Each structure stands twice: as structure tokens, then as C-alpha cells.
Amino acid sequence: MNKATNKLASGIRKVKERHAAPAVADTTAVRRPAQRKAERAVKPGGLDGGAFEHPPRVWPD
């Protein structure tokens, strides 16, 4: 096989492999509002989990 044939054949094999592979699971699943609320509940006072919008009202002594 010459260089052009090798490149063409290799490209076809890669496309075939990609088509044969099972679909990759979506790792960027959308969080539902209820899920977001639950996450906020376990991180009270944190900078994430919504604490920035609703800071804990703790008065310093």
C-alpha cells in the first residue's frame, strides 16, 4: 500500500470504529431545581450553593 492508500484506509477505519462504539453517556446532565435546592440545603453558609444570594444572618459577638 502506498501512503495515500494507507491514509484513506486508516480514516475509514477510524470512522467505522466511531460508528461502532456505543454512545457515550451524557456527563453534563442538567440539574433539576429540586436537586439544586437539596444541594444548597447541605452546604449552609457556603459561598456556593446559593449562599452568596442569601448569606447566613449570624451577628458577630
Add this chain to the structure above:
Amino acid sequence: MAALRIAVANQKGGTGKTTLAVNLAAGLHRRGTTVLLDADPQGSAANWARVGGADGDLPPVRGLVAAEVGSAIGQAADSCRYVLVDCPPHLQSDTLRRVMEWVDLVLIPVQPSPLDLWASVDMAATVVGTRVRNPRLRAFMVLNQLDSRNALSGAMHQALAEFDVPALTNGLMRRAAFRSAALEGRSVYGLGSRGASAVRDLEAIIKEITGL
């Protein structure tokens, strides 16, 4: 003798489906009654025949819609020796899937380009999958627009061995006659000496597929 039903299909546009279907139909028409069914919504084959009008040398060209695929191909096969179908360039098309269930042979034109080859992977897989419903279905890749000065053209035959669908030994060279024929609404057979080389290419393909 039962009619030979041939579909010309590829999910990629611009591979030369209509050029192959129209000229193949004209060549087969010289051997026996032939009809060309145009299943492509763009209607290029029908337009090709329309341009030539009564002076053209093409066999009858009829439109084909998804709902009538089985009956239209069946009726054409009852009255003709050869039935050709120019398929739409969409693998998801109902028409294409139904056509493949009703024909004996699928020809898949591919140009000497990596993009054409990659796009044909799905097409070849679909043909293999269709054999569950149509076990008699045979399929071949047909090299189109070959250029003897182009390294990719020379490499194509060996590269096509990677597919589950084999390639015909004969293909079509890149020739101006095919464009001239469309311009005049004729096949390359109707161009006289201007189309002689293109006719030679087609005759080799016709001999190969009718001898299968």
C-alpha cells in the same frame, strides 16, 4: 425474464448519483425497456429529461414518493426490463429505506475524496442492515470522477477494501462529456463522438452489473 431493479444511492450529496443514474438508464435502455424513477425531492433527473424534451435520448423519467415506492417499483418492473431509482441524499429518508427493500442492486457512487469515503461508512452499514428485510439485496461502491493524475484516485480501489460493501472493478473517469450531456438534456450516448470515452466507461459498468 424478471426486471433488474437498481437503486443509485448515497447519503452524501454531490457524489454523482443523478449523473450515474441518468446515463446508466440511457445505456440500459439500449438493451431493453427501461424506466428511471426520480425519488430525489430536488428532481434533478426529471429536470435533466425535461431539458432534453422530445429530442432527448433518455428513457421515461417518473417521480417517486415514499408512500408509493413498493407499488411504483413493482409496476415498473412488470413492464420494463430495467428499473432504476435515483435516491434522495438522506439516510434518514423513508423513501431511501423503502427503495432499498424493493431493489435487487444498490450502486453507491463515491468520488476520490476522504469526505466521500467517510460519509459512505453509514451508507454501507445501512445496506448491510437492510439485508435483514431484503436478503437478495446486493450492493457495490462505484468510483466516480476518477483522475489518472490524482494520487487519491489511484489509492481508492485498495482503500475501498475497508468497507463491508465491495466496489465494482469499473468506474467513471472525470469527463467533461457528463456535464455537456446534462447541459443538453441528453445522456453521453446522445453526444456522438464527444461522449465516446464516457460511453466506454458506462458500457464497462453495465457489462459488470448485468453479468453479476
